[in-house]
Amino acid sequence: MKPFLVQHLLEATCDKYPAKVAVKHGQDAITFEQLNTRSGALAYGLQKTGIGKGQRVGILLDKSMAQIISLLGALRAGYIFVLLNSNLREGQIQHILNDCGIKLLIASEKYSRRFQNIIKKTDVERIVWESALDEIAAVYAGKNVQYSNTGDDIAGIIYTSGSTGLPKGIVISHRNLIEGAQIVSHYLGITAAERILGLLPLNFDYGLNQLISTLYKGCRLVLFKFFMPSAMLNILVDEKITGLPAIPTIWSAVLNPQLCKIDPDRQYPNLRYISNTGGKLPVPIVKKIKRLFPATKLFLMYGLTESFRSTYLDPDEVDRRPDSIGKAIPNVRVEVINENGKICEAGEVGELVHSGACVTKGYWNNPALTARVFRPNPMLPEDNQFLDRVVFSGDFVKKDREGFLYYIGRKDSMIKKDGYRISPTEVEELLMGHPDVFEVVVYGVEGKRANNEMVALVTAKRKLDIQELRKFCRHKAPEYLIPDRFFVMDQFVRTETGKIDRSRVIKEALAEYDL
Amino acid sequence: MQKVIQILAEYIKEQYDAQLDTQENIFDSGIIDSLGFVNLVGFISQSFEIEFEPEDLIEDNFQSLERIAQFILQKKE
Numbered sequence: 001m002k003p004f005l006v007q008h009l010l011e012a013t014c015d016k017y018p019a020k021v022a023v024k025h026g027q028d029a030i031t032f033e034q035l036n037t038r039s040g041a042l043a044y045g046l047q048k049t050g051i052g053k054g055q056r057v058g059i060l061l062d063k064s065m066a067q068i069i070s071l072l073g074a075l076r077a078g079y080i081f082v083l084l085n086s087n088l089r090e091g092q093i094q095h096i097l098n099d100c101g102i103k104l105l106i107a108s109e110k111y112s113r114r115f116q117n118i119i120k121k122t123d124v125e126r127i128v129w130e131s132a133l134d135e136i137a138a139v140y141a142g143k144n145v146q147y148s149n150t151g152d153d154i155a156g157i158i159y160t161s162g163s164t165g166l167p168k169g170i171v172i173s174h175r176n177l178i179e180g181a182q183i184v185s186h187y188l189g190i191t192a193a194e195r196i197l198g199l200l201p202l203n204f205d206y207g208l209n210q211l212i213s214t215l216y217k218g219c220r221l222v223l224f225k226f227f228m229p230s231a232m233l234n235i236l237v238d239e240k241i242t243g244l245p246a247i248p249t250i251w252s253a254v255l256n257p258q259l260c261k262i263d264p265d266r267q268y269p270n271l272r273y274i275s276n277t278g279g280k281l282p283v284p285i286v287k288k289i290k291r292l293f294p295a296t297k298l299f300l301m302y303g304l305t306e307s308f309r310s311t312y313l314d315p316d317e318v319d320r321r322p323d324s325i326g327k328a329i330p331n332v333r334v335e336v337i338n339e340n341g342k343i344c345e346a347g348e349v350g351e352l353v354h355s356g357a358c359v360t361k362g363y364w365n366n367p368a369l370t371a372r373v374f375r376p377n378p379m380l381p382e383d384n385q386f387l388d389r390v391v392f393s394g395d396f397v398k399k400d401r402e403g404f405l406y407y408i409g410r411k412d413s414m415i416k417k418d419g420y421r422i423s424p425t426e427v428e429e430l431l432m433g434h435p436d437v438f439e440v441v442v443y444g445v446e447g448k449r450a451n452n453e454m455v456a457l458v459t460a461k462r463k464l465d466i467q468e469l470r471k472f473c474r475h476k477a478p479e480y481l482i483p484d485r486f487f488v489m490d491q492f493v494r495t496e497t498g499k500i501d502r503s504r505v506i507k508e509a510l511a512e513y514d515l
Numbered sequence: 516m517q518k519v520i521q522i523l524a525e526y527i528k529e530q531y532d533a534q535l536d537t538q539e540n541i542f543d544s545g546i547i548d549s550l551g552f553v554n555l556v557g558f559i560s561q562s563f564e565i566e567f568e569p570e571d572l573i574e575d576n577f578q579s580l581e582r583i584a585q586f587i588l589q590k591k592e
Contacts, residue, residue, distance in 0.1 A: 062545055085548075087531065087545060087548045089531065090532060091532075108545075201548075227574065228574060229572070250549070257569070260569055491554045498550040
């Protein structure tokens with residue numbers, strides 16, 4: 001009957017490959033057996049606190065062995081893990097601690113000074129410091145805990161920045177995590193021989209997936225903190241990395257000649273696949289990645305934390321349609337639904353709706369938002385739609401005749417101008433084609449004039465001439481796609497997972513330029 | 516030197532609502548992540564009108580606010 005809990009994946013792999021390295025971080029390495037023993041002992045120790053099954057455990061640790069052991073320890077104790085990213089602002093940490101009522105916190109001492117004041121304003125009763133983890137593991141080594149959870153019980157809550165500013169908690173079950181690992185491992189072809197680079201944070205759903213896939217397949221996860229773009233290229237070679245999951249901002253840094261020197265003759269013989277998620281890769285970047293890693297398969301993935309991953313583009317299709325987000329992942333159905341709740345024709349723009357595996361449980365503490373996003377299945381006969389829950393993604397997409405999907409833009413960010421419905425993404429990609437442009441945020445402003453205005457906020461790689469940029473656009477695109485106003489910014493504010501924080505960038509620009 | 520450190524510290528305060536000690540290790544601070552770092556490089560490049568070479572981007576030059584300030588002054592010479 002196993003596996004139905006995340007820890008079953010670890011236990012099964014531990015039986016199979018006890019002495020194999022599971023996680024490597026710098027010079028440190030931990031085997032599956034050690035991971036199993038230490039997380040089991042920690043689970044026993046955590047249960048001694050008596051906070052009770054189903055309680056949320058906050059984990060405020062850097063990406064590390066300790067973080068992984070804490071997460072698994074919390075799960076095996078029957079608790080719910082909540083990973084807190086240390087680069088969140090104080091107010092955001094306080095919101096998360098209060099929102100899900102965290103009583104037990106596992107934290108690094110180095111954050112005690114920064115967060116001591118806010119922790120006082122929460123219900124945190126106990127803090128287990130990082131330095132105590134080894135002792136707990138030693139004291140309770142060999143102790144076992146009994147599991148009483150089911151696969152549909154909550155395993156963790158992932159907080160993501162919403163458009164309202166405060167992070168919202170997406171509730172994930174053991175089943176969600178296991179299905180996600182099984183599906184992604186299947187289409188990426190992950191085996192026990194894999195060495196995956198743990199570049200993404202574990203509080204990001206796809207980063208977490210690398211850990212669960214490692215437990216599932218018995219492969220190796222190499223933790224890595226990305227600061228210097230060139231260091232990432234070095235670790236690929238030094239650690240013989242075979243799998244590189246990344247996000248677009250990583251590639252904009254690595255492929256920026258000012259930040260990273262690339263040796264075009266360098267070989268990456270072990271690198272079997274690269275996967276991208278967390279935003280669409282602009283086509284010029286796709287082409288550069290293909291040139292830099294000619295023998296590596298590139299998987300372009302699309303998904304929201306609410307339903308983990310929804311689609312991916314087969315690597316063999318990337319050259320033919322580099323702008324597509326592909327087709328549904330196995331065990332998932334994706335449809336494009338129009339405003340009347342009907343399935344769109346080929347070419348018709350509608351909202352992407354995800355059904356099948358990986359649909360999460362909803363938003364913690366927020367039934368109203370949950371009901372708006374997690375809705376009855378419109379693909380079922382009308383009287384029986386209530387029998388299933390699907391995710392309305394809020395993303396506009398279209399399907400071509402062969403069933404390949406194309407991302408158009410966020411439903412709530414479409415710009416209506418001169419009778420056109422313009423996707424900010426399309427305009428952003430147009431501007432990104434200019435050699436001096438680094439990143440772009442495009443949005444519409446309503447009101448002041450009869451017609452809506454399209455505004456482009458641009459960060460530059462080097463000195464940028466707006467007149468010249470405008471001319472560049474005119475050569476490449478029709479007039480209605482050219483922004484009415486351009487502003488050059490120093491940089492964009494980002495969310496904790498590294499994406500441009502669009503809503504904050506736009507809000508701050510509106511205030512600053514009095515739009 | 517102090518002025519440069521102050522500008523950098525104000526940037527950290529404004530972006531992250533957090534304080535970094537002058538000699539605190541930036542990469543261990545947990546305040547700045549990878550992309551925050553790329554943004555910091557962009558900020559330094561614009562505010563101090565420095566053209567970075569890829570060779571400049573080694574952890575040693577960015578270890579702490581003090582170290583960055585030294586590096587900026589060295590580049591400006």
